[in-house]
Amino acid sequence: MPVTKRRLNVTLDVAYAAKLAKLAQRTHVNEGTLARSLLSQALDEADPDPRHAAALLDGLPGAFDRAQQGLEDAKAGRTISLDDL
Secondary structure, eight states, rough: OOOOOOOOOOOHHHHHHHHHHHHHHHTTHHHHHHHHHHHHHHHHOOOOGGGGHHHHTTTHHHHHHHHHHHHHHHHOOOOGGGOOO
Protein backbone atom coordinates (compact mmCIF):
# COMPACT_ATOMS: atom_id res chain seq x y z
CA MET A 1 0.00 0.00 0.00
CA PRO A 2 1.58 3.34 -1.04
CA VAL A 3 2.24 5.96 1.61
CA THR A 4 0.29 9.16 1.06
CA LYS A 5 1.85 12.34 2.40
CA ARG A 6 -0.08 15.44 3.31
CA ARG A 7 1.42 18.85 3.96
CA LEU A 8 0.45 20.62 7.17
CA ASN A 9 1.65 24.07 8.26
CA VAL A 10 2.07 24.64 11.98
CA THR A 11 2.76 27.96 13.67
CA LEU A 12 4.69 27.84 16.93
CA ASP A 13 4.81 30.58 19.52
CA VAL A 14 8.17 32.22 20.11
CA ALA A 15 9.17 30.02 23.05
CA TYR A 16 8.43 26.73 21.25
CA ALA A 17 10.08 27.93 18.04
CA ALA A 18 13.22 28.82 19.99
CA LYS A 19 13.21 25.46 21.75
CA LEU A 20 12.78 23.63 18.44
CA ALA A 21 15.63 25.63 16.89
CA LYS A 22 17.91 24.86 19.83
CA LEU A 23 17.08 21.13 19.68
CA ALA A 24 17.65 21.06 15.93
CA GLN A 25 21.00 22.81 16.30
CA ARG A 26 22.13 20.39 19.02
CA THR A 27 21.15 17.34 17.01
CA HIS A 28 22.39 18.72 13.67
CA VAL A 29 18.97 18.13 12.09
CA ASN A 30 16.82 20.49 10.03
CA GLU A 31 14.08 22.14 12.15
CA GLY A 32 11.34 20.89 9.83
CA THR A 33 12.63 17.32 9.99
CA LEU A 34 12.80 17.44 13.78
CA ALA A 35 9.33 19.00 14.06
CA ARG A 36 7.89 16.31 11.78
CA SER A 37 9.49 13.59 13.89
CA LEU A 38 8.29 15.07 17.18
CA LEU A 39 4.76 15.54 15.87
CA SER A 40 4.68 11.99 14.51
CA GLN A 41 5.79 10.64 17.88
CA ALA A 42 3.17 12.68 19.72
CA LEU A 43 0.45 11.47 17.36
CA ASP A 44 1.57 7.86 17.80
CA GLU A 45 1.25 8.26 21.56
CA ALA A 46 -2.07 10.15 21.47
CA ASP A 47 -5.17 8.26 22.59
CA PRO A 48 -7.46 7.99 19.55
CA ASP A 49 -10.55 7.51 21.73
CA PRO A 50 -12.79 10.54 21.04
CA ARG A 51 -13.87 10.60 24.69
CA HIS A 52 -10.37 11.88 25.50
CA ALA A 53 -10.33 14.57 22.81
CA ALA A 54 -11.86 17.21 25.08
CA ALA A 55 -9.21 16.63 27.75
CA LEU A 56 -6.49 16.86 25.11
CA LEU A 57 -7.87 20.14 23.78
CA ASP A 58 -8.34 21.51 27.31
CA GLY A 59 -4.63 20.95 27.85
CA LEU A 60 -3.65 23.32 25.04
CA PRO A 61 -2.70 26.72 26.49
CA GLY A 62 -5.07 29.41 25.21
CA ALA A 63 -7.07 27.00 23.04
CA PHE A 64 -10.46 28.00 24.44
CA ASP A 65 -9.73 31.71 24.03
CA ARG A 66 -8.56 31.17 20.43
CA ALA A 67 -11.69 29.14 19.66
CA GLN A 68 -13.89 31.90 21.10
CA GLN A 69 -12.01 34.48 19.03
CA GLY A 70 -12.54 32.34 15.93
CA LEU A 71 -16.28 32.23 16.59
CA GLU A 72 -16.39 36.00 17.01
CA ASP A 73 -14.40 36.49 13.80
CA ALA A 74 -16.76 34.16 11.91
CA LYS A 75 -19.87 35.95 13.22
CA ALA A 76 -18.36 39.32 12.24
CA GLY A 77 -17.47 38.10 8.75
CA ARG A 78 -13.71 38.28 9.34
CA THR A 79 -13.02 34.98 7.62
CA ILE A 80 -11.66 33.75 4.31
CA SER A 81 -13.38 31.03 2.32
CA LEU A 82 -11.30 27.88 1.94
CA ASP A 83 -11.86 28.19 -1.81
CA ASP A 84 -10.00 31.53 -1.68
CA LEU A 85 -6.89 30.06 -0.10
